[in-house]
Amino acid sequence: MKALTRENKAVFTFFGASGDLAKRKLYPSLFKLYQKGYLKEHFGVIGTSRAKWSDEKFQGIVSDSIKGISETEKGQAAKFASHFYYIAHDVTDKAHYAALNDLINQLNKQYEAQGNRLFYFSMAPAFFSVIALNLKSEGLITDEGYNRLVIEKPFGRDYDTAKQLNDALTASFEEDQIYRIDHYLGKEMIQNIEALRFGNTIIESLWNNRYIDNIQVTLSEKLGVEERASYYDTSGALRDMVQNHILQIVSQLAMEQPVAFTDADVRVEKVKALRSMRVYSPSAAATNLVRGQYDAGENSNAYRDEDGVPADSATETFVAGKLLFDNYRWSGVPFYIRTGKKLADKFTRIDVVFKKPLIDIFAFPQNPNASLSENVLTIYVEPNSGFALRVNAKSTGQGFETEPINLDFFQDADKEKEVPEPYERLLHDALEGNSTNFASWSEVAYAWKFVDAIRKLWDIEVPRFPNYIPGSMGPAASDELLQRDGRSWVYKLNQ
Secondary structure, X not given: OOOOOOOOOEEEEEEOOOOHHHHXXXXXXXXXXXXXXXXXXXXXXXXXXXXXOOHHHHHHHHHHHOOOOOHHHHHHHHHXXXXXXXXXXXXXXXXXXXXXXXXXXXXXXXXXXXXXXXXXXXXXXXXXXXXXXXXXXXXXXXXXXXXXXXXXXXXXXXXXXXXXXXXXXXXXXXXXXXXXXXXXXXXHHHHHHXXXXXXXXXXXXXXXXXXXXXXXXXXXXXXXXHHHHHHHOOOHHHHHHHHXXXXXXXXXXXXXXXXXXXXXXXXXXXXXXXXXXXXXXXXXXXHHEEEEOEOOEOOEOOHHHOOOOOOOOOOOOEEEEEEOEOOOOOOOOOEEEEEXXXXXXXXXXXXXXXXXXXXXXXXXXXXXXXXXXOOEEEEEEEOOOEEEEEEEEEOOOOOOOEEEEEEEEXXXXXXXXXXXXXXXXXXXXXXXXXXXXXXXXXXXXXXXXXXXXXXXXXXXXXXXXXXXXXXXXXXXXXXXXHHOOOOOOOOOOOO
16 A cells, blocks of 8 residues: 655755755755655755855756656746755854744745754764754754754764764754664665565564574675765775665664564664674674775776875775674574675675575485575665575476576566655655654664774774775685685675
């Protein structure tokens, strides 16, 4: 059953309105909500940055950001853009907040937005704290409607800085008013994890260490660091991908069934899962984590030759690891993760590998090399959306041999067009006050504690970089990590 479309009323304020994220993702996503009726007449949008723009210039930029629309939709896009207003703003100057507040109040009255205010931070994280504190001290937080803060990553660069940021935010906003965005949580197939697990007895009854041998999560990127090199070199794959995207996915795979499918109940179980994840000592981190950095390839620079990257950079562009959970459900089941840049292709997938039967009755003496394949449930997140279940069946013909076959389902092209983009979905959730697909502070804190233990080792070791070529699936040590356990990656290059 499709949810009924309900109009949302609010005044948005985008800090960082001239940025690439706003133009590529945020404005087009708001337009989709407008087209679908989630936004109608009762909303206004304020863009702020240091640029000296007029309302007309800002509205033109918003219109230009909406790609691929028909001639009949251009009028709709123009009407949508007419709800956008601009004010040049220095976030460190308290005097500027009075003018911003006046404009918010004006638009609230003009569009009958019921006092609802949504603030979106899509600028340098160094300014997050000062903006939040000034919003409170200068009276921009209203008692009339709701106040919600949507904040982009990175949320700190370690536990201590994340806590400092969180303390600053919670001095102005309550925890349930803060929406820490992770666009992976807006992806259709990531949201399908709960439906698959808790909506199917046949799956959930097997979702434990009695039947599952290991779980693999792969986030593969084909491109290198591109124009993000200067930022990326201060972050690396561990902070940029593992601390947020991967650990959020893993927490959904590892969590217990919530009491109800509400944001509060789901978050409780995700936090329990992350609490039980083993934090490694330096020696254990050295054994269970692998890092890499890409070398030069055909028509491709090595990472250290990218613009803005030091020639001796030790920043990792690849991470693979084995995660362990010390709880009853998952004791003894490794969760293998890997992510990297300049890999074979761009895709995200989850492979759940089930244990083989204790006794293989089909291992006939006359065919000693034949053995049953593991059953594997694959969740394809992107670029295609779907599921596949690998099972064993009899090979066609005389005799009796088995072979693996796939039972699969993929969204067809028409269905794919209906799937909301992650930012469209998450902006709608923020308007609705639904924080299910946003990270809570407790989740962020446990993720940082896990990552900090690894960084403590990596920051004092000198890695042997570069150690993998573009177009591969990372360094050889990534395969060896699983081989030591008698296992292998389900997805292999050229498979």
